[in-house]
Amino acid sequence: EVQLAESGGGVVQPGGSLRLSCIVSGVTFDDYAVHWVRQAPGKGLEWVSGITWNSRGIGYADSVKGRFTISRDNAKNSLFLQMNSLRPDDTAFYFCAKGHDSTVTAHFDAWGQGTLVTVSS
Amino acid sequence: DIQMTQSPSTLSASVGDRVTITCRASHYISTWLAWYQQKPGKAPKLLIYKASTLESGVPSRFSGSGSGSEFTLTISSLQPDDFTTYYCQQYNDYPYTFGQGTKLEIK
Numbered sequence: 001e002v003q004l005a006e007s008g009g010g011v012v013q014p015g016g017s018l019r020l021s022c023i024v025s026g027v028t029f030d031d032y033a034v035h036w037v038r039q040a041p042g043k044g045l046e047w048v049s050g051i052t053w054n055s056r057g058i059g060y061a062d063s064v065k066g067r068f069t070i071s072r073d074n075a076k077n078s079l080f081l082q083m084n085s086l087r088p089d090d091t092a093f094y095f096c097a098k099g100h101d102s103t104v105t106a107h108f109d110a111w112g113q114g115t116l117v118t119v120s121s
Numbered sequence: 122d123i124q125m126t127q128s129p130s131t132l133s134a135s136v137g138d139r140v141t142i143t144c145r146a147s148h149y150i151s152t153w154l155a156w157y158q159q160k161p162g163k164a165p166k167l168l169i170y171k172a173s174t175l176e177s178g179v180p181s182r183f184s185g186s187g188s189g190s191e192f193t194l195t196i197s198s199l200q201p202d203d204f205t206t207y208y209c210q211q212y213n214d215y216p217y218t219f220g221q222g223t224k225l226e227i228k
Contacts, residue, residue, distance in 0.1 A: 035217070037165075044208065044219060044220075044222040045157075045159070045165065045208050045210075045219040047210070047216060047219060050215060050217065057215075059215025059216055059217075060216065061216050062122065062216065095164055095165075100170070104214060104215060105153050107170040107171070107210070108155070108157075108210075109167050109170075111164035111165055112164065113163075114164060
C-alpha cells in the first residue's frame with residue numbers, strides 16, 4: 001500500500017523560510033512524478049508545484065514562482081519543498097501527492113495527510 | 122494558465138437524487154481532467170481520471186464525461202456518504218489548476 005507522510009510544517013514569521021519533506025513508501029518512488037498541493041483553512045485546493053521522476057520536468061504555480069523550490073531525492077524516497085520569502089497568504093495545509101506515472105500529464109492517485117504551515121508575526 | 126470554472130459552488134440535494142457538477146476549462150485540455158472528493162479534515166480522494174475513467178474501488182454511481190473544455194461529474198443516486206466537497210483538476214500541462222469546488226449539501 002502506498003503511503004505519503006509530510007513533515008516540516010510549523011509557524012514562521014513573514015519573510016521567513018521553511019522546508020517541507022514528504023516520504024513515500026510502498027511504491028518504487030522514482031517511477032512517479034510527485035507534487036505539492038495546498039489548501040488554506042476553509043478554502044479550495046491549489047496546486048503548488050510538481051516534479052517528474054528524473055527532476056527534468058518541474059513546474060510552479062505563479063503564486064509561488066521564484067520563492068519556492070521543489071526537489072526530490074530518489075535514493076531516499078523523498079520529496080522536498082523549500083519555501084522562502086513566506087507571506088501570510090502562504091498559510092495552508094500542504095499535501096504531497098503522487099502522480100499516476102512518471103510524466104507531467106498524470107492525475108494524483110495517492111495523497112498524504114498534510115502538514116500545516118502558518119505564516120504569522 | 123488554464124482556468125477551471127466549476128459549477129455550481131453549492132448544490133442542495135436529497136438521498137437518492139441524481140446530480141451533475143460541471144467543470145469548464147479556459148483552454149483545450151483533451152481529456153486530462155480528474156475529479157476528487159474531499160471530506161472535512163481529510164486529504165482529497167481520486168474518483169475519476171482521464172475525464173471518464175473510474176478509479177478502482179470507487180462506486181459505480183460516480184461517472185464522468187466530456188472532452189476538450191467541458192466536463193461533468195454525475196452521481197446517479199446520492200448516498201449519505203456523498204454529501205461533501207468535489208473538485209475538478211486539469212493536468213494537461215503545468216501549472217495544474219483546480220476548480221473552486223462544489224459543496225454538496227443535504228436538502
